[in-house]
Amino acid sequence: MVKPVRLALLGCGTVGAEVVRLLHEQSADLAARIGAPVEIAGIAVRRPNRSRGDLPVDPALFTTDALGLVKRDDVDVVVEVVGGIEPARTWLVEALRAGKSAVTANKALLAEDGGTLHDAAAAGGADLYYEASVAGAIPLLRPLRESLHGDSITRVTGIVNGTTNFILSGMDATGASFTEALEEATALGYAEADPTADVEGFDAAAKAAILASLAFHTRVGAADVHREGITEVSAADMASAKAMGCTIKLLCIAERGPGADGTESVSVRVHPAMIPRSHPLASVGDAFNAVFVEAVAAGQLMFYGRGAGGAPTASAVLGDIVAVARNRLAGVRAASESAYADLPIRPMGEAVTRYHISLDVADRAGVLAAVAGVFARHDVSIATVRQSGREADASLVIVTHRAPDAALAATVEELRGLDIVRSIASVLRVEGGQ
Template sequence: MRLALLGCGTVGSEVVRLLHGQAADLAARIGAPLEIAGIAVRRLGRDRGDLPVDPTLFTTDALGLIKRDDVDVVVEVVGGIEPARGWLVEALRAGKSVVTANKALLAEDGAALHDAAAEGGGDLYYEASVAGAIPLLRPLRESLHGDRINRVTGIVNGTTNFILSAMDATGAGFAEALEEATELGYAEADPTADVEGFDAAAKAAILASLAFHTRVGAADVHREGITEVTAADVASAKAMGCTIKLLCIAARGADAAGREAVSVRVHPAMIPLGHPLASVGDAFNAVFVEAEAAGPLMFYGRGAGGAPTASAVLGDVVAVSRNRLAGVRSPSESAYADLPVRPMGEALTRYHISLDVADRPGVLEAVAGVFARHDVSIATVRQGPAGGGAAGRGEDADLVIVTHVAPDAALAATVGELRGLDIVRSVASVLRVEGGL
């Protein structure tokens, strides 16, 4: 089996090393040896250290490499939308099998890739696009096809999980925790894709598409990052027996018209310490799947890094190579359900709201009235002096409210009205609460 490798950075280099170091085992598992036909890179002269590969295999002509008749499988680890989309569509239409780790492309235009695969008759595998080495997409795509999945909740970005874990452990603010993550190599020089939730949103779209047999794109995912999470939020979560995680949540349920639909969102949320995801620390990933027959399932492991991601890539290479030798292809995309995607306003959640209010009689009654007008029920209220200082009436007080479950639109409208009250000096923070607290 002849492979064209597109990209030879952190992940691509590890793919080459694994191919070289495990050549005999891979050949035995597949039934034929794997050979690299060529490696497309941006710069030929770059120093790649002791990479065990013939230097003459490198080329800057990715499209020319893909079109070669002796290429059976195209492995793409370049990332980004273009030119990767054009390369992979060309390969798939030509009947070649494709293995990709490109979450951004799959979330942006996975439909084009699936359509091209159906047209050409080749395989499209992408286990490495979500949660690195964790075997997750194949179980959703194949093992659980006899079941009905109702909800997928996950921590799918290692950078943000490291930052929030550090804030929880040390009491540091977001900026300090991000600086530590950058120094340790967990965060990129430009961490925007991670801390603003773009990376997790792309992965959420892929998970929802597989879980609910519906094409879900990045534009369908409600996205919020962690840049507004403060040390005070983390402390408040601790006081409630919770921790804060950036969650991707994909759920099946009825929309406003009573039709079956899905909602997909990414945002920071408080979860109780007893939740299976609460103990996931450092840069690890974990995904919690709730299925009707199988019940709750947990997938946990390293979600990023060269070697873990390359492991997932090679697993896909073995699968598609076996298929080609047998003259078969994997089941095509399953999008038969074609469920509508609910807007964020219809998603059911709970809010933790911290208010700085005037410390005088009647305040709690006025605040409770706002919740009642929006049909939002209050679960708990905690009141104390502003800043957590000594007891005794002062000018301001802190009011912390946790709601019962309600539509997000009603909760957001409640917060909007609270901001306009004279007795509310400021809405210090708003965080969603998930996980059955």
């Protein structure tokens, strides 16, 4: 008889319950793939007596002592789907230092302090897998970590938050305001009661940090990511994007290249941006995720699918369980963290991008020349200008050529001080074009 691989499951919410169901329903197939049966040694929860419907699990397995469960000698693999920084970090560090493999979906912890987890895994000679932390069931992290390990990735651009993509897709399709689209997303269960982490870009920023760390062999934390949310995106912005043949998406963008001083560095940012409708990411609608990877040898690759939800996330967790269980039976460890490049993080001001700026201006002679003069003083080239309306409704829509973000920001700041500029209606970056 082959000794079973025993799991400690930390958390039994939406994702944890789905992991239990899949382990039960696919037990025979999983045993065949791994070479040994998988058993749940215990499940740590806050309320062990809570009704969990028809969940196929022995109630005696539930415990409130997560750390005690992690320390048990009969536990081989720890699966953490609780989320948050503490006490999840303590549990995972304890497991990894003790040589127990760990599987986690905890993007916030990985982005905040992934280095501590990787160091603990190295100290204990254990595996740390986290495919479910970014883009749900989409096989994305392992290709970055393994399949493309022999290539040089230059840029990763992605839609990695389903809630914001649902909201922006709805605004694009119907002309709804942000508030109206958010209300629909909440009613349909795509947005949480408190949507701050999604709509303000915190969720996407954590995922961007993880993607950049893997792609560029450099430890990147959430604090290194420039972050802006979508709450200021208006129906007028969407209409203007349509007029340009574009749509608006919340993008995570991670790039490797020379900074202002020529030193190789990494830039990571999350913000709403206009992209041409011809771009592969433009057609990604509803709550789907997609990540566009550009590499020197492989060229352009795109990964697409459902990025959230109990079943998709649990699918990624099970894939990791199979991988770490196989390694454990074979007596081997997966490739450790690759952070050898240790590149500096480039400040947002050095990111090169384009701007779409909508101005409410006075309707009199010389306005366009005065505005153009501001752009010239900051060495920002204007690509197109569209003027519309008269008198109180006079407006200018300007799209720039590529320039450092700092120069563009300084241009906008000076425009705010002109007496001929009544207000700056919106400022959006433009990506995916020349």
